[in-house]
Amino acid sequence: MRVATVQPFTVPADLAANIAEHARLLRIAEADLCVFPELSLIGLEFDALAADPGLWLTRDDPRLEPLREACRESGVHAVIGLPLVEDGRRHIGSLVLGPDGETVATYAKRNLHDSEDELFEPGRRQVIIEVHGRRLGLAICLDAANPDHSRELAEAGAEVYVLSALFSEGQEDRLLAQVGVAAGHGMWVVLSQYSGKTGGMAAFGGSGVWKPGGAAEVRLGGELSEWAYATITS
Secondary structure: OEEEEEEOOOOOOOHHHHHHHHHHHHHOOOOOEEEOOOOOOOOOOHHHHHHOHHHOEOOOOHHHHHHHHHHHHHOOEEEEEEEEEEOOEEEEEEEEEOOOOOEEEEEEOOOOOOHHHHOOOOOOOOOEEEEOOEEEEEEEHHHHHOHHHHHHHHHOOOOEEEEEOOOEOOOHHHHHHHHHHHHHOOOEEEEEOOEEEEOOEEEEOOOEEEOOOOOEEEEOOOOOOEEEEEEOOO
8 A cells, every 4th residue: 555644735724725735736646545634624723713613624515525526536545634523523633535535434633632622522432444455543643642542543453553743843752752652553654744834833844654663664854745655565
């Protein structure tokens, strides 16, 4: 399975612009799976989310159609970060689209920062999806700081830990430590995180793919709208 982790340019709280950019990137993807950062469709713009109900999305929101069409064109699965409303609850979410543009799954971040508790509710379930015969467990940012999160997914049979995140400048050691915990459970780790500023924070990039055990297969620097490709083997 060929994976691509993406560091997109995210326009703060501009849903239409970011959907268009995500669709552009998906159309040129040369991978079976593309992974985007946490809340990649708007950035970590909590003030804007609190003020504008129009920035929230459901799994079947018609505004997501350009992303579905892009997946159909390139035959790719995509993990996209979005402010998600499900069953009347607001989440930091991941939306998984399939190569036919279908919604494969949604995942809601289970482990929230204190400031996030004011706007979001934690998710209640782990999610594992299958792509090209591989079992992928989904995670968002602080989930990876909870060692039980990756352990539970590994025990449930996940072979790949798919992490959408924001690590701000000065958190390189934290990034590597959290990747190492998941990789220590015998899983590949695919990380997509930001480069540049979002929500008033500056991120350093460093998205990549790590092998079971923790050795880096591929990593990006601080580039924007760049890809890190890797092939996940047995």
